[in-house]
Amino acid sequence: MATAKRLDIAVLISGRGSNLQSLIDACADPHFPARIVCVISNKADAAGLQRAARAGTTTHVVSHKDFPDRVAFDAAIDEILRGYNVGLICLAGFMRILTPEFVNRWRDRMINIHPSLLPAFKGLHTHERTIEAGVRFSGCTVHFVRPEMDDGPIIIQAAVPVLGDDTPETLAARVLEQEHLIYPEAVRLIALSRVRVVGSKVIIRDAAPVTGAMINPGLVF
Ligand code: GAR
Secondary structure, three states: OOOOOOEEEEEEEOOOOHHHHHHHHHHOOOOOOEEEEEEEEOOOOOOHHHHHHHOOOOEEEOOHHHOOOHHHHHHHHHHHHHHOOOOEEEEOOOOOOOOHHHHHHOOOOEEEEEOOOOOOOOOOOHHHHHHHHOOOEEEEEEEEOOOOOOOOOEEEEEEEEOOOOOOHHHHHHHHHHHHHHHHHHHHHHHHOOOEEEEOOEEEEOOOOOOOOOOOOOOOOO
16 A cells, blocks of 8 residues: 555646547556546547546546636636645646746746657647658647746756658657656656756756767668
8 A cells, every 4th residue: 555645737638639548558557656636638539538538537628619818717727736736747748828827826846748759849730840841750748837938947858869750640650659648757856856947957867877879770780
């Protein structure tokens, strides 16, 4: 039986919820240092809501269409989060821009996952633009949220090769596999108080060192 206090997290989604699922799966382990107290979606038909329901997690739908402006929408979400005394917000495919007021209120207590090696390729249509740019590597990033879109101190990244015959779909699938690994890991590190924001950077206590380089395409001698 795990006895340590677990970090209470809320997951905000807009769609499929595969990253939510990776967090649900991680939290199913009683030794995982965080637990999901609620899932909030801005879309009533988000498939991720079914995932949450299957896991027995409380869900809320807060449609942005029901509010006159972003401030009112964010205030409604904020009220729910405060009701749960949430310690960390995880944006997982949540496709709404949050107001600077909301972001600053949750500074260093809100993280996001984005399917690129930030600060490259912020925004939408990431994989299309990655392939179009001809870069040899892509990946994904978990970062603390700042008012600018897809911006903030980087906690963890995973890199994958971009292959010559990649389509946005094949690249997205390769990246997504890594997203599902690094998002729970970022939450775990934060929940264990191993993550510290210093200026625009994140320092992780007792991080395993990574050495060596990946070269794409590989060198042939
Ligand atoms: C994920 O690939 C996530 O990185 C991306 O949306 C997808 C959501 O998938 N997020 C962003 O682009 C944020 N700028 P999911 O609903 O299956 O987790």
